[in-house]
Amino acid sequence: MLYRKAAVFVLAVLAVGSLAQAQQSRMDTVLERGRLICGVNAVNPGFGYLDETTGNYTGFDTDFCRAVAAAIFDDPAAVEFVPLTGGVRFNAIHSGEVDVVFRNTTHTLTRDTENSVDFLPVNFYDGQGVMVRSDLGVTSVDELEGAIVCTNQGSTTEANWSDYVRRQGWEGNQLITYEDLARTFTAFHGGRCDAITSDKSQLVGVRASVDDPEMYLILPETLSREPLAGFTFQNDSTWRDALSWIVTAVIHAEEAGITSSNLDEIGADETAVDARRFLGIEGNLGVELGLPVGFAANTVRHVGNYGEIYARHLGPDSPFHIPREGSFNDLYTRGGLLYPAAFR
Numbered sequence: 001m002l003y004r005k006a007a008v009f010v011l012a013v014l015a016v017g018s019l020a021q022a023q024q025s026r027m028d029t030v031l032e033r034g035r036l037i038c039g040v041n042a043v044n045p046g047f048g049y050l051d052e053t054t055g056n057y058t059g060f061d062t063d064f065c066r067a068v069a070a071a072i073f074d075d076p077a078a079v080e081f082v083p084l085t086g087g088v089r090f091n092a093i094h095s096g097e098v099d100v101v102f103r104n105t106t107h108t109l110t111r112d113t114e115n116s117v118d119f120l121p122v123n124f125y126d127g128q129g130v131m132v133r134s135d136l137g138v139t140s141v142d143e144l145e146g147a148i149v150c151t152n153q154g155s156t157t158e159a160n161w162s163d164y165v166r167r168q169g170w171e172g173n174q175l176i177t178y179e180d181l182a183r184t185f186t187a188f189h190g191g192r193c194d195a196i197t198s199d200k201s202q203l204v205g206v207r208a209s210v211d212d213p214e215m216y217l218i219l220p221e222t223l224s225r226e227p228l229a230g231f232t233f234q235n236d237s238t239w240r241d242a243l244s245w246i247v248t249a250v251i252h253a254e255e256a257g258i259t260s261s262n263l264d265e266i267g268a269d270e271t272a273v274d275a276r277r278f279l280g281i282e283g284n285l286g287v288e289l290g291l292p293v294g295f296a297a298n299t300v301r302h303v304g305n306y307g308e309i310y311a312r313h314l315g316p317d318s319p320f321h322i323p324r325e326g327s328f329n330d331l332y333t334r335g336g337l338l339y340p341a342a343f344r
Contacts, residue, residue, distance in 0.1 A: 025238035027290045030099055035078045038065035039092045039101035042083035043182035045205035046313055046320035047104050050083060057081045060313040061102040063303055064123060064230060064247065068100065070302035071246045071295040085180045086154040090115040093233060100243055102230040104199060106156045111231075118240045120230040121247045123306075125328035125337055127222035128157050129200035131207065134217045136194065141221040146172040150184050150193035153177040160224045161197050181206065199226050201314075201322060208319045242289045245341075249296040252278065252340040253305035255331055260304045263297060278343045285343060296343070306338065 030036055040062050041048030047059040066076035082098050089105065092098045094116065104126075105111075107119045130149070132138045145168070151157045158177055165173045176193055178184040185206045188196040196203070200218065207216050230247065232240055253259070256275060258266055266272055267279045276282045280294025287293060303309065310329065314322045322329075330336025 025236050025290070026099055026233055027239045027242060030072065030239075031290075034073070035080055036065065036069045036072065036100070037080045037082060037098045038062075038068070039082050039084040039089060039098035039103055040065060041103045041181075043180050044104055044202055045209045046318070046322075047201065047205065048102075049205075050081075058313070060124065060309060061104060061230075063309045063313070064102040064250075065100075067250055067299045067303045067309075068243060068246050071249070071291060071299045072242075074292070074298045074302075076302040086152050087179065090117060090231075093117055093231065099239075100230055100232045104202065104228050105231060106199075106226045107229045107231075108156060116234045117231040118234050118236070120232065120240070120244050121251075122227040122229045122337075123247055124201065124228040126199040126201050126226035126228050128160050128197060128224040128226060129203050129222060130195050130197045130219045131188075131203045131216050132195045132219065134215055138195075138217075139219070141219050141223070142168075144173075144195055145170040147194040148174040148176065148192070149195045149197055150176050150178065150188050151197045152181055152184050153179055155198070156224070156226065157198050164223055197223075199228070204322055205320050208321075238290055242291050245286075245289055245291075246295065246299060248340045249278075249299050249343075250303070250306045250309065251331075251338050252343055253296065253300045254307040255333065255338075255340060258300055258305060260300055260302070260308060263300055267297070274343075 040057060042050040044059065048057065048061045049059050050057055062081065065079050065081065069079040070076040082092065084092050084101065084103055089101050089103055093101060107122065112119060130141050138144065149161060151161060158175070161175055176187065178187055181198065181202055184196060187193060200222065203218050207213050207218065230243065232243060256278065258275060263279060266275045267281050277285060279297040280286065284293050286295040310324055312318065314320055324330055326335045328337045330338065332339040
């Protein structure tokens with residue numbers, strides 16, 4: 001009987017400990033630390049790139065890190081960037097090295113389960129493409145039977161290309177993988193392979209970064225769906241929900257016509273009920289998430305809405321122009337897939 005009571009006591013203690021641990025959220029850690037630690041790409045121009053001259057990170061994904069810092073701390077600079085390769089990005093979450101990762105990562109079923117992470121809303125809809133040297137004389141992926149193709153290790157493009165070759169019934173093709181995009185492109189540029197395959201957004205970035213972009217041709221075919229999204233710890237709903245609504249906020253702001261330059265003017269209009277609630281002027285949206293009231297206003301004020309972020313890094317005035325009008329990355333009102341949840 002004493003043994004049973006002792007066993008019950010031990011189980012009760014373990015249960016209380018597990019409950020206390022379950023109630024701990026990464027949100028608490030981030031707030032206590034006073035800054036966000038965000039995993040990013042450092043070699044993907046347009047999305048995540050480290051300028052070694054200045055030490056600054058730039059790109060579409062890095063601005064989502066800044067958006068989180070702005071939402072939580074009212075300071076987009078309250079973020080520490082950690083460069084991650086494709087092979088270590090999930091381990092960086094498992095080890096607690098970073099709080100969240102925004103690093104051109106495709107949301108797939110196996111990644112959602114086998115890698116034990118939770119994904120955030122999609123922030124960029126991409127697809128796999130293939131780039132060749134213009135002097136190769138190839139104009140279609142269908143002409144690449146027997147080719148040597150380079151891609152990144154640990155990427156969905158690796159498996160996608162193997163599947164494509166198998167479906168085509170090709171023989172003699174070789175696939176060579178490298179640690180990251182920079183090494184992959186160096187091998188391609190040096191003639192180690194006939195073609196490079198990756199997300200089309202990445203191909204646009206590396207092509208634009210060379211002295212003579214006309215040397216390379218991105219073939220017209222899109223081989224896969226690549227919905228890119230940030231990700232964080234599994235089963236930490238407090239932190240995941242906060243991050244998800246911050247991502248949603250930048251999309252909602254664009255739909256509502258709220259920008260970094262007009263949010264004060266719109267907020268001053270007492271008839272703009274929805275906008276005032278979104279900006280935290282009325283109500284207390286955000287409190288339930290552990291975020292400050294007005295977190296959405298902080299984000300838009302410092303970083304901009306989705307359209308502003310896109311234009312800054314991928315728009316027509318950027319070096320890495322990826323047309324948005326009518327694409328999947330446009331608002332649903334203009335034929336795209338961006339359809340934000342409601343701020344109510």
